[in-house]
Amino acid sequence: MKKQTILFLGAGRMAEAILSGLLARKRDSIEEIIVTNRSNEARLAELRAAYGVTATRDWQAQVAGADAIVLAMKPGQVRETLVELAPHVNGQFVFTVAAGIGTGMMEELLPEGTPVAWVMPNTAASVGASVSLYTYGKSVRAEHRAVLEMILDGIGSYEECTEEQIHQLTAVTGSAPAFLYRFAEVLEETALQFGVTKEQAHRMIVGMVYGSALMLKQGDSPAALRDQVTTPGGATAAGLRVMEEREFPALIGAAVEATNRRAKEMAKE
Ligand SMILES: NC(=O)C1=CN([C@@H]2O[C@H](COP(=O)(O)OP(=O)(O)OC[C@H]3O[C@@H](n4cnc5c(N)ncnc54)[C@H](O)[C@@H]3O)[C@@H](O)[C@H]2O)C=CC1
Numbered sequence: 001m002k003k004q005t006i007l008f009l010g011a012g013r014m015a016e017a018i019l020s021g022l023l024a025r026k027r028d029s030i031e032e033i034i035v036t037n038r039s040n041e042a043r044l045a046e047l048r049a050a051y052g053v054t055a056t057r058d059w060q061a062q063v064a065g066a067d068a069i070v071l072a073m074k075p076g077q078v079r080e081t082l083v084e085l086a087p088h089v090n091g092q093f094v095f096t097v098a099a100g101i102g103t104g105m106m107e108e109l110l111p112e113g114t115p116v117a118w119v120m121p122n123t124a125a126s127v128g129a130s131v132s133l134y135t136y137g138k139s140v141r142a143e144h145r146a147v148l149e150m151i152l153d154g155i156g157s158y159e160e161c162t163e164e165q166i167h168q169l170t171a172v173t174g175s176a177p178a179f180l181y182r183f184a185e186v187l188e189e190t191a192l193q194f195g196v197t198k199e200q201a202h203r204m205i206v207g208m209v210y211g212s213a214l215m216l217k218q219g220d221s222p223a224a225l226r227d228q229v230t231t232p233g234g235a236t237a238a239g240l241r242v243m244e245e246r247e248f249p250a251l252i253g254a255a256v257e258a259t260n261r262r263a264k265e266m267a268k269e
């Protein structure tokens with residue numbers, strides 16, 4: 001595969017998570033990373049200084065030289081960007097990470113035959129640990145698959161899914177890190193009530209989450225691991241009972257549903 005020139009339209013948190021992960025792990029496969037946004041010059045300067053990427057406002061001039069173009073703006077801005085982009089595109093591989101978009105809108109608005117993909121990553125891309133879901137449009141060839149897989153490998157692990165699965169799983173892999181961070185935040189606040197310092201509380205919770213993730217990664221099911229913690233008739237069982245009484249599965253179900261509903265809504269804004 002030739003070294004890739006990748007143009008990011010949108011220079012926010014997700015763009016930074018992806019480009020930082022890529023530069024840390026796939027530098028040999030990257031010719032150049034170019035970032036651009038609508039109006040925030042200071043943000044472009046920050047990314048240029050932090051990662052040595054090319055940052056420019058004149059993105060139209062960069063399209064011809066790009067191998068891949070990543071749309072990393074908010075979902076509601078994707079349509080108008082595709083309209084602006086279309087006259088400049090000539091075979092480049094275009095993909096978006098925007099929630100709720102899918103490949104249909106991209107194929108409808110870009111020139112016939114443009115290879116496109118839709119990716120749902122998460123912010124752990126910045127530490128090479130995103131779980132990225134992806135699906136291809138109909139004009140993608142083996143060379144484009146190789147490029148996307150190189151990029152996704154650089155930012156973590158990846159799973160090819162159907163478009164509908166990505167709509168339904170956006171909450172589960174894209175947004176659920178925020179659910180987990182909220183859980184960690186509440187546990188930290190709880191620990192603070194008992195007189196430990198903020199630093200101690202943070203270390204404890206990070207250690208607990210990290211250890212639990214390692215246990216999960218070893219392959220036992222969440223249920224089996226939960227069982228190992230739950231001494232029959234013991235303390236954990238009492239806590240879990242409260243979670244069930246308060247309908248924890250229904251709570252998560254409702255959060256997932258609201259997330260996915262909003263993702264689809266945003267794409268139409
Ligand atoms: N933050 C996350 O964990 C995840 C975000 N995403 C998706 O990534 C996209 C970006 O999200 P964030 O980075 O969180 O948002 P953000 O608000 O941090 O970044 C959006 C960026 O796009 C720029 N922008 C807006 N319109 C533009 C245009 N027409 N042309 C060029 N640049 C434009 C803004 O200036 C900003 O730099 C969203 O579509 C979101 O659905 C997907 C998976 C996870």
Ligand SMILES: O=C(O)[C@@H]1CCC=N1
Pocket residue numbers: 099170174175263
């Ligand atoms: O909050 C959002 O809209 C995006 C989609 C997935 C994660 N963050």
